[in-house]
Amino acid sequence: MYDLIDLHTHTLACGHAYNTLYEMIRAAACKGIGLFGSSDHGPCLPGSCGELYFSNFKVIPRQQSGIRVLMGCELNIIDYEGSVDLKETTQSRLDYGIASLHVPCCAPGSVAENTNAYLGVMKNPYVQIIGHPDDGRYPVDYDTLVSAAAQHHKLLEVNSSSLHPLSSRKGARERYLDMLGLCVRYQAPIIIGSDAHCEADVGNHQRALALLEEIGFPQDLIVNTHVEKLIPYIPALKDRKENEEPNQP
Numbered sequence: 001m002y003d004l005i006d007l008h009t010h011t012l013a014c015g016h017a018y019n020t021l022y023e024m025i026r027a028a029a030c031k032g033i034g035l036f037g038s039s040d041h042g043p044c045l046p047g048s049c050g051e052l053y054f055s056n057f058k059v060i061p062r063q064q065s066g067i068r069v070l071m072g073c074e075l076n077i078i079d080y081e082g083s084v085d086l087k088e089t090t091q092s093r094l095d096y097g098i099a100s101l102h103v104p105c106c107a108p109g110s111v112a113e114n115t116n117a118y119l120g121v122m123k124n125p126y127v128q129i130i131g132h133p134d135d136g137r138y139p140v141d142y143d144t145l146v147s148a149a150a151q152h153h154k155l156l157e158v159n160s161s162s163l164h165p166l167s168s169r170k171g172a173r174e175r176y177l178d179m180l181g182l183c184v185r186y187q188a189p190i191i192i193g194s195d196a197h198c199e200a201d202v203g204n205h206q207r208a209l210a211l212l213e214e215i216g217f218p219q220d221l222i223v224n225t226h227v228e229k230l231i232p233y234i235p236a237l238k239d240r241k242e243n244e245e246p247n248q249p
């Protein structure tokens with residue numbers, strides 16, 4: 001499978017990753033990633049970037065080292081209604097938003113509470129991706145989650161790092177097996193993310209790809225294979241394409 005997109009990556013700025021934005025972009029370019037996204041953690045995660053970090057992305061060139069660059073955020077879901085930890089005006093300036101549950105920002109709740117948190121955040125127009133919905137500490141009703149993702153036109157992530165044996169998110173494999181079966185039933189597309197916290201892991205989708213291959217998950221439901229497949233989900237890509245069109249031969 002040709003895989004050219006990685007939108008889930010972190011930089012030095014978030015306090016627990018180890019490379020600069022420019023090192024991450026260069027690593028992506030070297031590995032043949034055609035579309036790279038930086039998605040540092042929102043302010044609620046201890047040691048991460050403040051609101052201002054996310055409000056000044058206009059200074060970052062969106063074409064670097066020969067590849068396209070998007071500047072987003074891995075927003076923290078902070079309650080069971082699906083609220084997130086950036087102001088709406090700041091969210092509106094992002095190229096894209098991933099929304100995830102992390103223990104320091106939202107205590108794990110019941111199945112109904114966790115599911116409700118995801119349902120709430122799916123109504124947020126600045127969130128396009130649900131990050132690692134695989135964490136055994138946050139049990140969810142996958143039938144409700146996947147059907148809602150299809151209905152609200154949001155991408156569910158298959159997070160390669162969650163499948164690492166040392167991941168703090170336990171039981172991801174079993175949860176993905178449930179989720180992916182339902183993705184086929186509801187025709188809900190997924191996006192593979194590396195969740196790289198160092199340049200060595202940029203574009204490292206090995207574990208996710210192995211799982212998808214093992215179960216014969218249909219390639220047409222994986223958006224990583226072509227930027228065109230991602231455009232309907234990420235308005236910033238569509239806007240840029242339309243803006244660029246008059247200059248194209």
Ligand SMILES: [Zn+2]
Pocket residue numbers: 074100102131132
């Ligand atoms: Zn995360």
Ligand SMILES: [Zn+2]
Pocket residue numbers: 008009010074195
């Ligand atoms: Zn992450």
